[in-house]
Amino acid sequence: MLVLTRKPGEGILIGDNIVVKIIEVKSGGIRIGIDAPQDTKIYRQEVYDRIRQENIEASAGWDMTDLDLFSDQLADRAPKK
C-alpha cells in the first residue's frame, strides 16, 4: 500500500479525475473531501464489507424446509398499517 503524509488543505490525485483532499483533522477523525466523476462509486469501506458479508451469509443460511415454513407463516401476515 502506498502511504503518504498530507496536511489539511493538501490533496492527492488518483488518475486524472479523482481528487482526495484532507479537509480537517480533529480529535479521532479526519474529514476528507472527494471529487470524482458522477459514476464513480464511493462507499465507506465498513459498509461495503458488511453488505458483501451479508450477501454471502444470506445465501448460506436458508434451506428449503425453512423457506416453506416461513412462507406459510408470513402468508397470512398483512402489511402493517
Next chain:
Amino acid sequence: MTTIQTRFGEIKYDPSHILHFPEGLIGLQRLKNFLVMPNPKKGPLFWIQSVDDPSFAVVVTDPTHFFLDYRVIPDADERKVLGISDEDECFVLVIVSISAQKEITLNLQGPLLYSPATNQAMQVIVEDPRYSTRMPLPEIRP
C-alpha cells in the same frame, strides 16, 4: 435451454429469462445473472438463483410488505445502469437472511433495484441510519 445443478436440483432455463445485474452484487461482482425461482408456497418470499455460481441463491422479498414507508428511488446513474428513463417503473426488493436461531431479518441497507422493462437489476447502498443489513421484522401487535 441451458442446465445448471443447484440446491434445487437440476434447473433448465431459457437464457432470455435471466435477470441481469450488470455490476453484479456488491462485493460479488462476478454474480451478474440470476433466475427468479417460483415459490410453490404462497407468501412474500422467493428465491433468486445465481447462474454464474450454482451454489449461490438468496431469498428476496418486497420490503413494503413489512415496512410500509420503505422507499428507494434510483438516481440518474442508477437508472442508467438499469437502462431505464425517469418514467419507467423501478421495483425494490431486499435480501432476506435467516439466523442459526431461525429468526429472519431483511437487508434494508443493501436493497436491490429492479426494472421489469429491461429485466436489469442492481444492488445499492442506502446510507440511512434507520436501516441496517439485519432489520428484524416489525412485531405485529394484536
